[in-house]
Amino acid sequence: MNKPIRRLAIFSLALFGVLMLNVSWIQTFQAESLQEHPYNSRQFIESLTQHRGSILVGSEEVAYSEPVGGDSEQFQRHYENGPMYAPVVGAFRAGAATGIERAENSFLDGSNQLLAVNNFRDILTGEEPKGADVYLTLHSGAQQAAMDGLESLNKNGAAVALDPQSGAVLASYSSPTFDPDSVASVTESEQAAKKWTELEASEQKPLLNRGLNEVxxxxxxxxxxxxxxxxxNGATPESTMEAPASLDLGAPLTNAWEGPCNNGAPDSLAHSIEISCNTSMANWAIELGGQKMHEQAEAFGFNQGPMEIPLDVTESSAPLETDPNILGRGGIGQANVAATPLQMAMVAAGVANDGDVMKPYLVDSVQNSNLEEVKSAQPEVFSEAVSSGTAEDLTQMMIGVTEGDEASGSAGAIPGIHVAGKTGTAETASGPTHNWFISFAPTEDPQVAVAVVVEHGGKSGGELGAPIARGMMEAVINE
Incomplete structure (x- = not known):
C-alpha cells in the first residue's frame, strides 16, 4: 500500500472513531434531554396519544383533553374561559407547554413517580391510562373580577390576590392575555403555530405573566x-417627621399636590400613610439608613432570588443604598426598587397575617385517575416580616387610607367592612405613571390580600387600581 492511500485509510478510520464517540455520547448522556426537548416533534406527537389529566378551579375543568375523533388515537386539549385563566394555566401545544401545563406536566401526563402504583393498577384492570388532575387554588370570582377590572380600562397590567393565612394564590391575572385554544389545535396545527408566532412577536407581550414575571x-x-x-425600630404611628413641600435629593422631590404635608408642620407616620406624603416618608428612609431599610424589604421577600409556586416568579429587588438621595427616593418606591405584583401582594398579606408572610402556592392538590389524592399543599411561613404589634399598627394606618378624613384610597373601601389599603403612583422612565393599589380585608379576620398595577395609567392608584382591588376582595368575601 502506497503512502497516500495509507494516510487516507488512517484518516477515514479516525473519522469513523470520532463518529462512534459522538453517537455513544448522544445515546449515553444526551438521550433524555433530547427526548424531552421542546422541539422534539416525535415527543410531541407521542404526547398527543396520552390522555392528559385535567386542570381544575374548584369543580370547573379549565383545561381538559378529549379524543380528536374518527380513527385517530390522539387527544385534543381544550380550555374553558381560556383567556381568563391563560396567565396561570398556560397552553399545551406543539413545541412547548407553558404555565401549569408545563410546571405540572409530569402529573398531567401520568409520568410522575407518585402515580406509578396507580398506573400499574390501571394496566392490570385494563383501564384507559390517564394523567392526574391538578386542582388550583384560584378563586373563580376573584379571577373574573381581576379580568373585568383590567379589561375595562383597556390598559396593560396585572392583579394578584392571596389568602393571607395560607399563601394560596386566589387570583393571578395579566392583561393583555391570549386564548389557549387558538394555539393548541391538533387538527389545525399550522394555524396554531402561526398564531403562537404572532403572540411571541407582539409588542403587547400577551404571553408574559405580568403578575409573576414583570417588575x-x-x-x-x-x-x-x-x-x-x-x-x-422604635417609632409609633404618632411619631412625626419633617414633611416640606420639596426635598433636594439631587433633584427636587415633591408631594403629589406640590405643597407641604400637614400644613407645613412635621407629619405623623400614620397621617403620612393616609395622605401618601412623599417628603416625610423619604425623610424616614434617610433617617433609618440603608441597612435597616434593606433588611426590612428582605423580611417581606425582596432580594430573595427567584421563587417557584410552581410557576417561576421573578425576583423583586430593593438594593442596599448608601447614597441618601437614592435612599430617600427608594423609601417611596422609586429609584432602584422594583417589585412584581405578587411581591406587593405578599407585603399586604404579611401585614394581614400578624406579620408572617406565607409562601405563595398555586396547586392545592393532585388526584390520580381513581380520585385518590397523591399530593396536597402544605402551607409554610416564608418569612417573619414584622412583629404582631407592628402589623396591628400598620393595619390601622392602612385603614386610614380607605376610611380616613383625607383618605387617598377611598375607592377601595367596601361598605360595612374595614379595608386596609395603600395607593401608589409610580414614576416611570418614559410615559405616564404606573398606578398601584394594595389592600386586604376584612381587617378583623383577613380573607384576601390584593395587589393591582395598571401600566401607564397616568392617574392615581386610588382612582384606577383601588376599584379593581375592591371587586376582587368582594368576590372572595361575599362568596
Whole structure:
C-alpha cells in the first residue's frame, strides 16, 4: 500500500472513531434531554396519544383533553374561559407547554413517580391510562373580577390576590392575555403555530405573566415597607417627621399636590400613610439608613432570588443604598426598587397575617385517575416580616387610607367592612405613571390580600387600581 492511500485509510478510520464517540455520547448522556426537548416533534406527537389529566378551579375543568375523533388515537386539549385563566394555566401545544401545563406536566401526563402504583393498577384492570388532575387554588370570582377590572380600562397590567393565612394564590391575572385554544389545535396545527408566532412577536407581550414575571417601581405602596421599618425600630404611628413641600435629593422631590404635608408642620407616620406624603416618608428612609431599610424589604421577600409556586416568579429587588438621595427616593418606591405584583401582594398579606408572610402556592392538590389524592399543599411561613404589634399598627394606618378624613384610597373601601389599603403612583422612565393599589380585608379576620398595577395609567392608584382591588376582595368575601 502506497503512502497516500495509507494516510487516507488512517484518516477515514479516525473519522469513523470520532463518529462512534459522538453517537455513544448522544445515546449515553444526551438521550433524555433530547427526548424531552421542546422541539422534539416525535415527543410531541407521542404526547398527543396520552390522555392528559385535567386542570381544575374548584369543580370547573379549565383545561381538559378529549379524543380528536374518527380513527385517530390522539387527544385534543381544550380550555374553558381560556383567556381568563391563560396567565396561570398556560397552553399545551406543539413545541412547548407553558404555565401549569408545563410546571405540572409530569402529573398531567401520568409520568410522575407518585402515580406509578396507580398506573400499574390501571394496566392490570385494563383501564384507559390517564394523567392526574391538578386542582388550583384560584378563586373563580376573584379571577373574573381581576379580568373585568383590567379589561375595562383597556390598559396593560396585572392583579394578584392571596389568602393571607395560607399563601394560596386566589387570583393571578395579566392583561393583555391570549386564548389557549387558538394555539393548541391538533387538527389545525399550522394555524396554531402561526398564531403562537404572532403572540411571541407582539409588542403587547400577551404571553408574559405580568403578575409573576414583570417588575415595576412600586411607588407609594412601598411606603408600607418604610413605615414597617420605622415601627420596628422604635417609632409609633404618632411619631412625626419633617414633611416640606420639596426635598433636594439631587433633584427636587415633591408631594403629589406640590405643597407641604400637614400644613407645613412635621407629619405623623400614620397621617403620612393616609395622605401618601412623599417628603416625610423619604425623610424616614434617610433617617433609618440603608441597612435597616434593606433588611426590612428582605423580611417581606425582596432580594430573595427567584421563587417557584410552581410557576417561576421573578425576583423583586430593593438594593442596599448608601447614597441618601437614592435612599430617600427608594423609601417611596422609586429609584432602584422594583417589585412584581405578587411581591406587593405578599407585603399586604404579611401585614394581614400578624406579620408572617406565607409562601405563595398555586396547586392545592393532585388526584390520580381513581380520585385518590397523591399530593396536597402544605402551607409554610416564608418569612417573619414584622412583629404582631407592628402589623396591628400598620393595619390601622392602612385603614386610614380607605376610611380616613383625607383618605387617598377611598375607592377601595367596601361598605360595612374595614379595608386596609395603600395607593401608589409610580414614576416611570418614559410615559405616564404606573398606578398601584394594595389592600386586604376584612381587617378583623383577613380573607384576601390584593395587589393591582395598571401600566401607564397616568392617574392615581386610588382612582384606577383601588376599584379593581375592591371587586376582587368582594368576590372572595361575599362568596
Amino acid at each position: 415595576y417601581p412600586p411607588g407609594s405602596t412601598f411606603k408600607v415597607v418604610t413605615a414597617a421599618a420605622a415601627l420596628e
